[in-house]
Amino acid sequence: MDSWPPVSASKKIPFSATKFRTATHRPALAITLSSARLAQEGTSFTDLVDATRHELAQHYLTNPRVTLSEIAYLLGYADQSTFSRASHRWFGESPGEYRARVLEGRQIEAARRN
DSSP, X not given: OTTOOOOOGGGOOOGGGGSHHHHHTOOHHHHHHHHHHHHHTTOOHHHHHHHHHHHHHHHHXXXXXXXXXXXXXXXXXXXXXXXXXXXXXXXXSOHHHHHHHHHHHHHHHHHHHO
C-alpha cells in the first residue's frame, strides 16, 4: 500500500465525459459513425464507460485511505448511491463490503506468506 500514488485529477472521470457527445467533442454525424463502429465491435460507449469505472473502482477500493464518496466522485457519479448501485451490479455487494472482503483477503494472504 505504501506505493499507492495519491489520487490525482488525471484518474478522475469527469461526469460530463460519461456522455458520448461531450467525450468525443464531435458533431452528430461523427458520433453516429463512432457509435456504428463500436456496435460493429459488439460494444457501446456506455459499455466502455462502465468497464472503465468497474476497473477503476476495483483499484480505488483497495486503498482504505480513499473514502467511498471520493471514489464515487472520481468515477464520475453524481452521488454515492449511484456508485453503490453500480457496485452491486459489478460485485454483488456494496462498495464497503467489497473493500472489506478484498482487504481481508490480502491480510490472509500476507499472513500465509509469513
